[in-house]
Amino acid sequence: MRNRTFQLEKEWCRILYPKKPNGFAVLIIADQNHYVDQNTDFWTEHISRQQLVEDLLSKGYYIFYSNLYGNHWGSPKAISLLKLLIHHVKKSEIINNRIHIIAEGMGSITVEKLTKTSAKDIRSIVFINPCLSLKEHIQQEEEKKFFQKKLMKELSQSYEFDEKHYEAFKNRLKENPFYLESLKVPVCFIHWIGSTRYISQDLLIKNIYNRRVEGEYQTKMVYVLPEKRFTSNQMIVSFLEEYEGEL
Incomplete structure (x- = not known):
């Protein structure tokens, strides 16, 4: 797959290019133990993540992400680098100004700070087994x-x-994970059944979901069996496409 690898603040970053661009871009904010180096990265090496990447590229999405200091746990310097990365990609590529975000696990912590300053620039958010608190x-x-x-x-x-x-x-x-209760950006929660890494987040996520539904904010909750994980890819793509009518 065609890509461009570069460094920001001495951290490796990568953009993946679709063969037939649809004009929209997806920022991936990864979980623990992810990596991006000069030659490869977790999301193109790990089989289930690789499949999601390929599914997104086949639909025309630009994809970008960063090594982001490894296990950063939402640190201020990680937030700053994400903002710099978003700015860089918008300046260097021909993409719609409002981006999609896919955040997994630990990566989800960063979204709170991003939405405080950049909510208007976010088209939708997909959380995969998120750590919100x-x-x-x-x-x-x-x-x-x-x-x-x-x-x-x-x-x-x-x-x-x-x-x-x-x-x-x-x-x-x-921290204030309850920011999601009234965030106007469309949100989808993907929960892989059997995953226990962030089990303490379950009640929090359920409460946030219920409050969003009560407030009539655009929200989905999807539970996926371990053997059906690949089926969540199409759900994610469909969710992104649902919010691309308004440019």
Whole structure:
């Protein structure tokens, strides 16, 4: 597949080009353990993600993403890089000004900050097994010592604090996942049944979904069985296409 690889803030980024462009672009904000380097990346190497990429390209979508400092957990520098990446792609490519976002797991944390300044530039958002609350996830991981230590290390690196100040970091951490309850951007939640990485988010997501439905905001919730994961690709494409009538 044709692509362009480049660096922003010393982080590798990639744009994938469709053979027959439809003029719309999709920003992918990936989960833990994703990567983008000079030669390859997680989304074109991992079989299920690769299939989604191919399905999007076949429908004419530009796709772009970044290594984004690895396991960034929604850090300020990750948010800044995302904004820079969006600006760069809009300036360098001939695409519609309003982009789609597909955010998986950890990547979903960044969307709150993006919508605060750029909601008008977002056409739709698809969340795949999202982590919307870092606080909830921290609490979940504290029940398992090994995972707590791993998360503490990643947070200290991404938010740039000494591990001995971990408790202070938790106390001053500010977030508002309930922004989604009244966000006017169309939102689709994809939940892969059996996935437990962010199980502490389930009730939060369900409550947000219900409030969006009550408020008559454009919202979908899709539950997908493990053996049917590939079927969610067409659901995602259909959801994106549904909100492209107004340029």
